[in-house]
Each structure stands twice: as structure tokens, then as C-alpha cells.
Amino acid sequence: MSQKKLVHVTQVPIRWGDMDVYEHVNNTIYFRYAEQARIEWMENLGHRLSLSQTQGPVIVNASCTFLVPLTYPGTVEVRMLIGPPGRSSVETYYEMRMIGQDRLYADGSAKVVWVDLETGKSCPIPDALRELMLSDAP
Incomplete structure (x- = not known):
């Protein structure tokens, strides 16, 4: 198992609309909570997502293990x-x-992969951004 380092913490209010018929947060919403943390972290590193970019981060796989149901009302702390x-x-x-x-x-x-958005192929993470990630990384 690889080393992990805490790089970002955010708080996300659970909205009534996040719930499903079973009266807990729908499983798809957990991925939104993770996305919120990831976008905030990228922005804190100085990388703002934009349609004019030719390269950017793409999620190639994602998983979630649901241990205890989240329910409304409440606020979720997401640690990245x-x-x-x-x-x-x-x-x-x-x-x-x-x-x-x-x-x-x-x-x-x-897993976040840096991609050339025109070719769809992976490309190196920009050096300045990679250096910031390395300073955050274990």
C-alpha cells in the first residue's frame, strides 16, 4: 500500500436533495463530495479549470466504500x-x-491523469503543479 498524505479538508452541507427514497444520501452524491474536495485542492495549488485549456486532469477510475449512511441534516467533512x-x-x-x-x-x-484534451492521451503533469503536489505528497 502506498503512502498517503493529507492535503485538503473541506466541509460540505448535506442538502435535502442529496437524499434518496431510502432516506440517506444517494451513493452518487459521495462522488460529488469527493469532487468538491479535489477541485478546491487543485484551485489551492493555483490550477483553475477552464474550457480554454489544452491539458487538464481527468478521472480514469473512482471508487467508494459506503460504511455508514450519511443523512440530512448534517455537514460532511471530506479529507483528501x-x-x-x-x-x-x-x-x-x-x-x-x-x-x-x-x-x-x-x-x-x-486516479487523476493529466491529459492532452485534443488528443485524449496522457501527458506530463505541468512541472510547477507537480512540484506543488510533491511538496504536498508523502
Whole structure:
């Protein structure tokens, strides 16, 4: 198992519309919570996503283990961790808890690959961004 380092923490309010017929947060929404943490982290590194870019991060796989149902009302704390970045990718990991609780409600991961958006092929993470990731990485 690779080393992981905590790089970002965010809080996301659970909305009524996040719930499903079973009165808990729908499984698809957990991926939105992870996305929110990932986008905030990228922006904190100075990378703002834009339609005018020719390269950018793409998720090539994502997973989530649902341990305890999240329910409304409440606020989710999403902790984002990363492994050591490679040439064109970085593994990201997520832990989700209700604010004020130590109990782990869900954990997940997503592999982020830097892609040339015109060719669809992987390309190196920009040096400046990779250096910032390395300073965050284990």
C-alpha cells in the first residue's frame, strides 16, 4: 500500500436533495463530495479549470466504500489525501465523516491523469503543479 498524505479538508452541507427514497444520501452524491474536495485542492495549488485549456486532469477510475449512511441534516467533512505523484498521474483518496464525529462514514479513491484534451492521451503533469503536489505528497 502506498503512502498517503493529507492535503485538503473541506466541509460540505448535506442538502435535502442529496437524499434518496431510502432516506440517506444517494451513493452518487459521495462522488460529488469527493469532487468538491479535489477541485478546491487543485484551485489551492493555483490550477483553475477552464474550457480554454489544452491539458487538464481527468478521472480514469473512482471508487467508494459506503460504511455508514450519511443523512440530512448534517455537514460532511471530506479529507483528501494523495499518494506520490507520477509523471502524468496522482492517486487521490477520500475520507468522509459527519462534522463532530470520528466515525468514518465512507472512504474512496480516484486516479487523476493529466491529459492532452485534443488528443485524449496522457501527458506530463505541468512541472510547477507537480512540484506543488510533491511538496504536498508523502
